[in-house]
Amino acid sequence: MRRLFRQPPENPGAELQVVDHQHPATDSLPDLWKRTDEWYNLRDIKQDLKVLVKIDEKSYEGGKNGDTHPMSWYHEYDGGRAFYTAMGHTSESYQEPLYLKHLWGGIQYALGKKVKLDYKKARTLRVPEDNRFSKVVLDENLNEPMEMDFLPDGNILFIERRGAMKVYDTKTQQTRQVAELDVFTELEDGLLGLALDPDYKVNHWIYLFYSPVGPEHKQHVSRFEYFNGKLNLDSEKVVLVIPNQRDECCHSAGCLEFGPNGLLYISVGDNTNPFASSGYAPIDESPGRSAWDAQKSSGNANDFRGKILRIKPKSDGTYTIPDGNLFPKDGSKGSPRSTSWATAIPTARP
Numbered sequence: 381m382r383r384l385f386r387q388p389p390e391n392p393g394a395e396l397q398v399v400d401h402q403h404p405a406t407d408s409l410p411d412l413w414k415r416t417d418e419w420y421n422l423r424d425i426k427q428d429l430k431v432l433v434k435i436d437e438k439s440y441e442g443g444k445n446g447d448t449h450p451m452s453w454y455h456e457y458d459g460g461r462a463f464y465t466a467m468g469h470t471s472e473s474y475q476e477p478l479y480l481k482h483l484w485g486g487i488q489y490a491l492g493k494k495v496k497l498d499y500k501k502a503r504t505l506r507v508p509e510d511n512r513f514s515k516v517v518l519d520e521n522l523n524e525p526m527e528m529d530f531l532p533d534g535n536i537l538f539i540e541r542r543g544a545m546k547v548y549d550t551k552t553q554q555t556r557q558v559a560e561l562d563v564f565t566e567l568e569d570g571l572l573g574l575a576l577d578p579d580y581k582v583n584h585w586i587y588l589f590y591s592p593v594g595p596e597h598k599q600h601v602s603r604f605e606y607f608n609g610k611l612n613l614d615s616e617k618v619v620l621v622i623p624n625q626r627d628e629c630c631h632s633a634g635c636l637e638f639g640p641n642g643l644l645y646i647s648v649g650d651n652t653n654p655f656a657s658s659g660y661a662p663i664d665e666s667p668g669r670s671a672w673d674a675q676k677s678s679g680n681a682n683d684f685r686g687k688i689l690r691i692k693p694k695s696d697g698t699y700t701i702p703d704g705n706l707f708p709k710d711g712s713k714g715s716p717r718s719t720s721w722a723t724a725i726p727t728a729r730p
Contacts, residue, residue, distance in 0.1 A: 392416050395439035396451060399431055404485035405452065405463065406432045409478060418469035421445055429453040433465075433482075452482070454489060459501030463490045518548050519555045527574040527635065532581050537606070539588070541570035545611060559611035564591040567626055568649075569599070572634035577603075577693075578642050586611075587619070587644065587693075589634035597626045599634060601646055603697055617697030620646070620717075622684045628653045628671035643702055644693055645719070650678040650686035678721065681707065681714030688720040 396413040398406050419435060421444040433452040437443030452465040463486035473479050518536070528538035536548040537558075545559040563570050573589025580586070584607040591599050599622040605615040624632060633649030652674040654662045663679075664672040678686025691699040706721065707714035714721075 392418060392440065394419060395436040396433050397436060398433050403432055403454065404488050405454070405465070405482050407485065408481045409433075413478065415467065415476075415479070416470070417467050417473060419443070419451075420466045422450070422466070425450065426455075428455055430455050452486070454486070458504055459498040461490050461492060461495075463487070518553075524570075526570075526572050529574055529576045529586075531576070537574065537576070537586070539571045539574045541565065541572065543571050543590075545571070545574075547609065558606075558609050559613070561588070561590055561613075562593050564593045564626070567629040568632040569624075569626070570632075572599075572632070573601075573636035573646075575636035575638055575644070578638050583695075587636050589636050589646065591624075591632065598623050599632070599648075601634075601636070601644075603693065619693060619697060619699055620684075620689075620691070622648060624651045624685065625671055625676075630654065639690075641702075642692060644691050644699075646689040646691070648685050648687055648689065650674050652677055652686075681718070681721065682711070684715060684717070686721060687715070687718045689715075689717040690719040691717055 393414065393416045396415060398409045398411055398413060401407055401409070413433070419440060419442065421442070425445070429450065431448075431450045431453045433450070435443065435449045435451045437446065437449055443449055451467060452463075454461065454463045456462070465482065465486060467473065467479065468483065522540060523544065524541035526539050526541050528536050531537055531547070534550045536550070537545070538548070539545050542565050543561040543563045544557050545561070546555050546557050548555045561571055569591035571588065571590045573587075575587045577583055577585035577587065584605050585603050586606045587601060587603050589599065589601050600618050601620040601622070603615075603617040603619055605612040622634075630653055631649035632651055633647065635647040637645045639645055650662075652662050653672050656664070656672050662672055662674040665675075670676055674686065677683050690702060690705055692702050693699050701709055701716045704719075705716055706718045707716050709716045
């Protein structure tokens with residue numbers, strides 16, 4: 381529901397019609413209730429509202445909602461109760477006995493009497509209004525920052541693509557570097573993803589998505605121990621190896637995020653150069669043009685690239701494949717780790 385405020389006319393008195401006397405917000409109100417207030421016109425009026433009071437637009441100037449202009453209503457929502465009144469915009473309202481009874485009855489309804497809320501019915505994330513936030517710059521002049529996560533003490537751990545891991549201390553309001561990984565940084569590769577284990581307080585594990593230096597063209601999703609501000613590089617457990625090409629750029633992206641039940645989501649770029657496709661899908665089967673051909677990666681159901689992968693990490697550094705991923709676990713139709721993928725479709729050229 382959105383509301384549009386209108387300035388009150390010279391005579392803001394209006395007549396209200398009580399349409400439901402069986403509710404604690406209206407059981408003491410007369411059928412016709414004459415009041416002075418500021419009146420709102422409403423937009424996007426929901427159909428499931430249980431209207432208690434409506435306003436007679438013929439009794440004042442400026443009404444835009446017609447014969448069914450609600451002023452007060454209630455309904456059940458997300459396992460809870462919602463009550464709303466569009467009245468009470470003047471100081472005098474709070475000296476008015478009938479209005480105070482109306483407001484108190486609505487509060488009593490919303491609270492309920494020994495009503496146990498069912499949070500399983502909640503389906504909507506609460507989104508605060510923009511004016512509830514203020515922007516605070518914690519640090520600046522960073523070198524290609526990629527991902528961050530919050531440590532249990534409130535400090536912020538984050539990574540930069542060229543291999544640096546840093547922590548922002550919320551008490552000192554200072555940033556310090558805690559580790560430097562030796563990573564391949566050309567062609568958009570590097571230190572790309574970071575996530576804390578859901579049981580970090582107990583095991584002190586973090587996961588990194590990075591491009592190791594060496595003759596093998598690949599990316600690693602690895603687990604490390606991070607404790608007391610130090611990254612133990614010798615503790616690395618390589619959880620997943622993602623082969624890639626390093627002949628050409630681009631799209632060597634990687635992101636890590638834990639979801640429900642300890643499942644790790646891994647997004648992987650398609651590792652394909654899109655700039656020689658003349659606006660078409662990056663499909664090129666010419667000899668020596670594999671780096672421009674997404675059929676090898678996002679178009680290949682058995683390749684990790686151009687996908688969102690989902691796995692269940694185990695304590696020994698290995699993983700299992702959870703139920704519900706895109707392809708069967710036997711690998712007969714594609715990588716069973718994939719939960720989503722972007723298909724490269726050959727496009728006819730003129």
